[in-house]
Amino acid sequence: MKEKSFPHTLLTSLVSIGEDVLDSSAEVLRTLGITGKAGIVCDSITRDLAGRKIAEVLEEGDYQADILIITEADMANVEKVREEAAEAEVLFGVGGGRPIDVAKYTAHLLNIPFISVPTAASHDGVASGRASINVEGRKSSLGARVPAAVLADTSLISSAPRRLNVSGAADIVSNITAVNDWYLAERIKGERVHRVAAELALLAARRLLQCRDLIRDMQPEGVKVLMEAIILSGTSMAVAGSSRPASGAEHLISHSLDSLRPSPGLHGEQCGLSSILTAYLQGADWRGIRDFLEHIGAPVKAVELGVDEELFLKAVTEAHRIRPERYTILGDGITLKAARRAARATGIFQA
Known part of the structure; x- marks a missing residue:
């Protein structure tokens, strides 16, 4: 058996790398034409590192934002976020691998844009259209949403382990x-x-x-x-x-x-x-x-x-x-x- 040929895939349209780029979170949504509610997928650590900051910036920009906490990159957490983000028009993934993987896969299921916010440069899943999700006890690489935007704060990432x-x-x-x-x-x-x-x-x-x-x-x-x-x-x-x-x-x-x-x-x-x-x-x-x-x-x-x-x-x-x-x-x-x-x-x- 050989792998299938490659389909057409949409690419990331906005990349911002530098200091304090999270301050532009609301502006990024406006640039992408997003006007509705945002879900911010984090774990308990990345919520404090960047999740709350993004929520504050969005609310100051007249966006409604909910912080959605996950514990693992598995189907149970995907379903949890899918239910909690049912009314969202965009998902931010703030991490770390697990929040980004859950956010991009859930965004794929909901057919809404996904914005990647890495807090460490630990792997190349930050900007890919693949998500590593635990399915029935086995890690699987699943087709997911390519990020509409990547916001990479170099000060935040350089302070990571x-x-x-x-x-x-x-x-x-x-x-x-x-x-x-x-x-x-x-x-x-x-x-x-x-x-x-x-x-x-x-x-x-x-x-x-x-x-x-x-x-x-x-x-x-x-x-x-x-x-x-x-x-x-x-x-x-x-x-x-x-x-x-x-x-x-x-x-x-x-x-x-x-x-x-x-x-x-x-x-x-x-x-x-x-x-x-x-x-x-x-x-x-x-x-x-x-x-x-x-x-x-x-x-x-x-x-x-x-x-x-x-x-x-x-x-x-x-x-x-x-x-x-x-x-x-x-x-x-x-x-x-x-x-x-x-x-x-x-x-x-x-x-």
């Missing part, structure tokens, strides 16, 4: 191996590659490689570069109509790890580390990826993720089962011996 932002950078750099897998699927399985989407995904990764010192320091200027790359990556997925340009074998390994660990690790960290291994298998520049990750302080050894060799290798050898229709360098699965050789050759484990 550094590890979260570094994780986002690692996620973006893993686009390199994801695109390699896409072209491999074209050669082996005849899957169509959307060249523009692929180049956007690679452009995002290359931008970070060129600005490694800014990304390492993670001050507002570096956060701006990272957010631009994250939005490029999200746009690549919107253009492709799937996560294909930013999700290959490295993401399958990350999802496999999540299914095997007692508690999931940071998505971007796992994808970055796994991309070292998949680049090695692809015959690509795995050292360049590893050196970048090491330079910015992202994990390059499994022990830094709290994962032992047995668990990591099990995740690698079982990863192809996560999405059988998504052909990658893992093919129909690689042997334990091959996985161990690659992990030790790349320094993920000591030989």
Whole structure:
């Protein structure tokens, strides 16, 4: 089975990156032609970081706004927000992955616009049309609403835990191996590659490689570069109509790890580390990826993720089962011996 071809997808029409951009929340709604009630999806932490601020700005701009608290990115919380936002004309997702994923998927179900407000640059879902939602105990990537606007306050994001932002950078750099897998699927399985989407995904990764010192320091200027790359990556997925340009074998390994660990690790960290291994298998520049990750302080050894060799290798050898229709360098699965050789050759484990 091969993946479906890409449909036409609407793209984000307004992006604002800088300091104090949340002050323009009401103006953004007016620009988008939205006049009705807004729902602001947050968790208990992001409500205090930015949710209340957005509500105040909207109310000062004569908009009615309700803060909607979620606890998990699962169908129960989606249904909760769907009921509470039944009269809303727009949803803000303020987070963190979970509020943004719930907001964009619920907006898709309600057929209303969605505005993304990241409080950390921890992953590339900020601007994508995909939502990671737990469905019946399993994390699923669901088609969702592409944000009509992204409001990224660099002061707010740069004050987030550094590890979260570094994780986002690692996620973006893993686009390199994801695109390699896409072209491999074209050669082996005849899957169509959307060249523009692929180049956007690679452009995002290359931008970070060129600005490694800014990304390492993670001050507002570096956060701006990272957010631009994250939005490029999200746009690549919107253009492709799937996560294909930013999700290959490295993401399958990350999802496999999540299914095997007692508690999931940071998505971007796992994808970055796994991309070292998949680049090695692809015959690509795995050292360049590893050196970048090491330079910015992202994990390059499994022990830094709290994962032992047995668990990591099990995740690698079982990863192809996560999405059988998504052909990658893992093919129909690689042997334990091959996985161990690659992990030790790349320094993920000591030989």
